[in-house]
Amino acid sequence: MNFPPDFISSVRPLLGSETELFLSALSGDASVSLRLNPSKAVRNPMESVFPSKRVPWSQWGLYLEERPAFTFDPLFHAGYYYVQEASSMFVEHVVRELVTEPAVCLDLCAAPGGKSVSLLSALPEGSLLVGNELVRQRAHVLSETISKLGYANVLVTNNMAKDFSAFPHLFDLVLVDAPCSGEGMFRKDEIAVEEWSMQNVEMCAVRQRDILNDIWPALKPGGLLIFSTCTYNTLENEENAFWIARELGAEFVSVTTDKGWGVSSSLDKRVKGYRFFPHKTQGEGLFVTILRKAEAGAEDATVGGQRVRSKNKKKPLPFMKDRSAYANLLLHPDSFIFMEDGNRIFALPVEYSEVIVTLNERLKTVSMGIELGEKKGKDFIPSHMLAMSRELNLSAYPIYEVVYEEAVSYLRRESIILADAPKGYLILTYKGEPLGFVKNIGNRANNLYPNEWRIRSGHLPEKKAEIFTP
Template identity: 80%
Template sequence: MNLHADFISSIRPLLGNETESFLSALSGDASVSFRQNPSKVVRNPMEPVIPCKRVPWSQWGFYLEERPAFTFDPFFHAGYYYVQEASSMFVEYVARELVNEPVMCLDLCAAPGGKSISLLSVLPEGSLLVSNELVRQRAHVLSETMSKFGHPNVMVTNNRAKDFSAFPHLFDLVLVDAPCSGEGMFRKDEMAVEEWSRQNVEMCAVRQRDILNDIWPALKPGGLLIYSTCTYNTSENEENAIWIADELGAEFVNMEIEKGWGISSSFDKRVNGYRFFPHKTRGEGLFVTLLRKPGSETKETVLSRSRAKNQRKPSLFVKDRTAYTPLLLHPDSFHFIERDNRIVALPAQYSEILVALGGQLKVVSMGIEIGEKKGKDFIPSHALAMSRELHFGAFPMVEVTYEEAISYLRREAVSFTDAPKGYVILVYKGEPLGFVKNLGNRANNLYPHEWRIRSGYLPEKKTEIFTL
């Protein structure tokens, strides 16, 4: 790795006699890790068939000794697990330690979605997560991640931080995993090494403060802010944390961690920060600090404003639910709306808030998209097949072989002569992969075109991390 001389000279004063160990670790290989999807694991318990070692700060995270061909594992596409860098799983530990009751949470800079699903795996049942990404293309990648994870209490948006100022004091918890200079990703991203400069570091630090200032009004008094970056320098980390405290009035929150994890403390004693270095922890670079907004919680007013604004508008809510309730395990926990001929199930306790947010934000997805009305036909959505709320008796299910699963995930032509006609869910070892419309002599492959496996290569040995 050809590191910039200015980077090396900037890190020496911070790490001192640990510098050479750090630089040596950067020249090594990045670790390989994944996190399981708890709701799908509980529904369909399986055991790993290759050696795994638990990530110490994560209940659901595991290391692998080598990187398998995840692309060719049907369980990866089914959302049974997600490939995630181990250090970033620390967000799960933070939420588990500090959040004890249902919350409204915002993951502001969320793509591709690893930290969002870390939060969902541990937030108390009944919480709501708004997962946002500014860049449109990345927002759709984020939506794919969240759809495969299958949790219903999620909204994915494509907005700037300042757009959330329309909803003051709405969120109990805000995660700002800020866009940064990416020093912590040097082992995984050659472009991060090439693009690094002191000027870029300072530019990122200023942009991060702008983002924090813009999102601050949306956090409730008494609410918690998690600020993180995947970089090492103090400009984007400790200095910005102090800026949050001084300029926004935030108070640092302390949290106990295990000494054996190898997590370092902040370089500035004024900051309760948690640092990950590759020569000390098995993972990439990360900085996390926790701050609380002063004051006590105020009464939420989004609903009252929304009702006043929309009282003359036609309701989005579906009155006749009978065609859709058999599709879900707990239909009474949802309200159904219709948008652009698509039926969406929203968690009942948050349905009005989600509609209010949808009226002012650019929504990519929310709740569970049940399906689309096309004339007299109703086409079930792939999100329904992925959802933990799918009622397994709602559609016929056909078990497929590994080769058939890969063919389906490539969106190739498939046929099932013994399957009933109509909409059928294909499953691999009991885990849903998606829908086909069986016509008898052939079946229309309904796997989302943009999600398909594009590689025509097939490994000599099938990729298998879990088995029954």
């Protein structure tokens, strides 16, 4: 691979005699890795994935020996796993070690969702994740990723960092996986190589400081900030990390690492950080630092046990008094408060229901909690998010198990014929895992798979694209 001369010149002072090894590794093939979804991997456990080996800093990460056609694996669409770059899974290790109590967490620059996936698998039970993405289209991709995982304790928003200043001291943990020059993605993305320039590096560094400055008020005193990039230069990494500590008032926090992981320390002694280089670790480029916000001189914005205040306190909360029509859809209905928004019905976790409603009032919400479905006249159309949810009560609707070819046809959003199936709404399953809903009308079944999620690729691969053994 031909790297820009200025890029090579910029890494030589960082790596010295290791520069050629680094450039050689950066020119090689990227590893293939994925993260299993702990909430769904029970039915097809980790041991059934082969050939694979564990990502050492992740409880749920796996390396694969080759890259299968993930698009044609029904369990990928069912949320059994997420195809994620291995280095980025280090966020899971950080959170698992430092966050031991339920937390309100913000993933600020979250699309397409890999680090949100890591957060959800590592945050203690009873936490809330707000996944945010500025670009509208990417925010919908983020919502799709999180919906397939099946978690209910999530709100997906489409906002700028400064919009969260309306919620001072709300978040116990903020992850800023900042937009960067993307040097760490060079061997996976040729466009990143073509677009690289020192001018772009400098622009990214300034933009990162603006984002960090805007989001800082929303982090509670004593709260943790995880700042990460997928680039190598010190301008976007150590220098910005030191700027956070000096200008915003924070101290660096360490986590344990194993020497066998090949994780490097910060290149600046003033900064505690972690670097992933492709000639040392099996993964792409990554920089991570953790800082704790100073507590001195700050006032907690907690109001009535909640750290947000409703825009209109006199306006009644939009919760349903009679939930009898929908309670049977969930395994643990008492853990949720049901809400009607137009024709759509949502289930929100009890402990965060008021927080979610207030955030929904002031932010541009893409998805929240569990969308149960939509009322249409006398009919109730179940939502695909309900089918994906780990809270789905499988006895609420008849189940129809499909074979591989039928599953792919469904995921293409094609009409399918279900022999001897009852009429009405059915849950299609593959290997026991829900794929989504259909409405069987007798001679055929109306496919209710989301149109924007459908498989658009061409012919099926000759070999079944399945990473789980039969």
